[in-house]
Amino acid sequence: MERFNFIFVVAGIGFFALAFVIMGALPLAQYQGIDVVTMDKLATNIPYQFGELARDYPDAFEKAFGTREPTAEAFKDALETGRRAYIAEACWHCHTQQIRRVDPNDGTEVGNDISRWASDTRLESHADEYHNAMNYPHLFGTRRVGPDLIRSSGRHSNDWHLAHFWNPRHTSPYSVMPPYPWFFEDGEGRIPNRKGLSLVTYMQWLGSWHTQFAPTKYERLPRLPFDESWYPPYVAEEAPAEGEADPYGAEEEDPY
């Protein structure tokens, strides 16, 4: 028995050490000497949708970012704010940001990352996509209640995103994604506020480093007819008025 205890202790420490080397030391060694891409560098490639936001919502844009032009400074501000909002609103709870390299033609619903979210372009995720200031910490996520978002750029228009944030069932009839009326400043879903503009910017940035946009296999499926009676709308009828508590329980002062 004594001998077994000894073996278990040694094996336990051994495997711990092995895990430390494989998961910690090796990746660290691999990435040493490769500079992390800074926000300034990221802002040299501004997706055109950011300009569209400035054009379509000039007053809201100015109020949010202090300028009417889609400048690099405004873009950095929007990206960082969007990312913080993504964390604060727990979007990562339902969405991943990683397309794993699994066989696109394996015929199953579990091992088909590429065909689900990057079908035609086969753009699975690469390590270098995450080696930038927007990924500290990274937001890989683990749960996929909703689709993967790392190839979101260009998949939908800004207006689609805003309609979807106001009420996901306006664009996706069966959606279980909650509505986010506090991303809008007018209580009617027409004028996005700083948080709404920033999150759209963030969505349109995810994957914008690829020039090719990746359609998903779901976009090619025919739409089912929507039967209201099965899915009664669960949206708050009215957005919370200015100063009123938000109906989804966020009590704290909104930092954006």
Ligand code: HEC
């Ligand atoms: C309760 C889970 C849940 C949460 C939380 C959630 N989503 Fe979703 N999301 C979904 C589901 C389900 C879909 C697919 C149906 C749809 O389009 O609404 C989706 C779809 C999307 C899409 C469209 C993706 C595509 O490729 O068509 C985007 C963009 C998105 N969500 C962004 C967000 C953002 C940003 C947040 C946080 C503010 C968020 N989601 C929070 C469940 C969620």
